[in-house]
Amino acid sequence: MTYIAHRQQPANEQTLAQAELQQYINQQAQALAPEEPRVIDISFFDKEYYVGSKLIATVTHDDNDFVTQRWVVMVNGTEVHRAATPMLCHRYICTHHKAGSLPVQEPETPAATTGNEIMVQIANECENLGLELLDDGIYRGDEKLGEAGQTNGNWWFTRTDDATQQRIFCNSASDAVWLVSTDELPECADFLNEYLQYRPLEQMPPVELKHLLDSAELTAA
Structure with a gap:
């Protein structure tokens, strides 16, 4: 009995150590994971995507005739993606933000005089x-x-x-x-x-x- 108890104690310690390590890994992964973008509706056609207080992209609508992909993702005032629906634009922004491949939105230069x-x-x-x-x-x-x-x-x-x-x-x-x-x-x-x-x-x-x-x-x- 004494022999079995002696053998079980290191196993319990190992299990506890593994659990603590896995918890630490999960916490670090959660800390490093990109925050989900927050969407603000400016109008029916215009949306702004934020992470925290930082603007990362905007979605707008192209009203030109004969355009099939009317929904446009803009970063720094430049078109970076075009799709047939706003949901596809949303998916593009979230996917590329999570992958770190979305172009970086530069902060606007404040006007010298308001x-x-x-x-x-x-x-x-x-x-x-x-x-x-x-x-x-x-x-x-x-x-x-x-x-x-x-x-x-x-x-x-x-x-x-x-x-x-x-x-x-x-x-x-x-x-x-x-x-x-x-x-x-x-x-x-x-x-x-x-x-x-x-x-x-x-x-x-x-x-x-x-x-x-x-x-x-x-x-x-």
Whole structure:
């Protein structure tokens, strides 16, 4: 009996050790396994796939005529897969994510200035001049004077008394708001030189060029 008990004890220890090892292996495998993508419906046709807080892919719909595989997987704004149903796109994303073969979604570069920051700058300049910034433009009392904004890093303004409503570029938010509110536009030469710093002649459409020249002629007069 003593001999049998002596033989069973190492076997029990070995079984326990194997169980602990298998548990450790399972835990490590679970830790290393890719997390299942989470799907957010943006619209009926558009979906975003996330792992944690990171966007890994999007699915959209191709509305062009004569297209048979209308559902498209996009990564970094580039088509990487096309299928006949959204479920096939879902399967593609999950399979390639698990295999590590899905292209890496690069984080978006944040804009240097957000829309809110732009509006705050314009609102501050309006306050300095005793003006009011509303949803549809800049006002003095009940009179709308025009609008100001920033596009691709360039400040611009439009005036209500300008029939063409073309955007005219300038140096800063303060310049844009002042030019909206003032009754005196810059001298012709200064006005043209400043405008051309932001908008070379060869990049202007004919309508914009005509508007600029007409404005300059009125200023000179």
